[in-house]
Amino acid sequence: MQLNHLKAVRDNKEMEPVACGGHRFDFDQKSYERITAAIYALDLTGETIGWTTADHDTVTVTANDLRGIIASAAARSNLLHIRYRELKESIAAATDKATVLSTTWE
Numbered sequence: 001m002q003l004n005h006l007k008a009v010r011d012n013k014e015m016e017p018v019a020c021g022g023h024r025f026d027f028d029q030k031s032y033e034r035i036t037a038a039i040y041a042l043d044l045t046g047e048t049i050g051w052t053t054a055d056h057d058t059v060t061v062t063a064n065d066l067r068g069i070i071a072s073a074a075a076r077s078n079l080l081h082i083r084y085r086e087l088k089e090s091i092a093a094a095t096d097k098a099t100v101l102s103t104t105w106e
Contacts, residue, residue, distance in 0.1 A: 002091055002100050009105045010084045013076075017054035020072040021065060024054040027073050035070060039063045 017024040025031070038049060042063035051061045087103055094100045 002103060003088060006084060006087050006091075006103070006105060010080045013080050014073075018069060018073045018076060020069045021059075023057065023059055025051070025069045026054045027069070032070070032073075035066050039066045042066070 015028045018027045019025075025035075038051075038061075042049065048060045048062050050058045051066075052058055083105070087105070090103050091100050094103070
């Protein structure tokens with residue numbers, strides 16, 4: 001059960017806004033789809049567009065800026081998965097229930 005909880009924490013953290021270029025951008029599934037679609041469109045036009053950040057500011061972005069958001073999210077995801085594996089190993093090495101229950105994300 002503790003592993004399922006830790007996995008849920010990891011998964012939720014992966015959907016939090018991602019920092020990139022001094023701004024925070026939404027990065028849930030719907031946001032990812034919008035970012036990807038905008039990259040395709042901007043690749044064709046070479047233009048920029050206004051993008052609303054997670055903090056409700058509007059910034060001008062290019063296709064490469066949007067790629068940077070995805071890259072930042074991927075790097076964060078990697079760190080989250082590393083942390084999850086460390087916690088999973090800690091639980092596997094635990095010799096009592098109290099140690100398992102005291103293993104938390106923080």
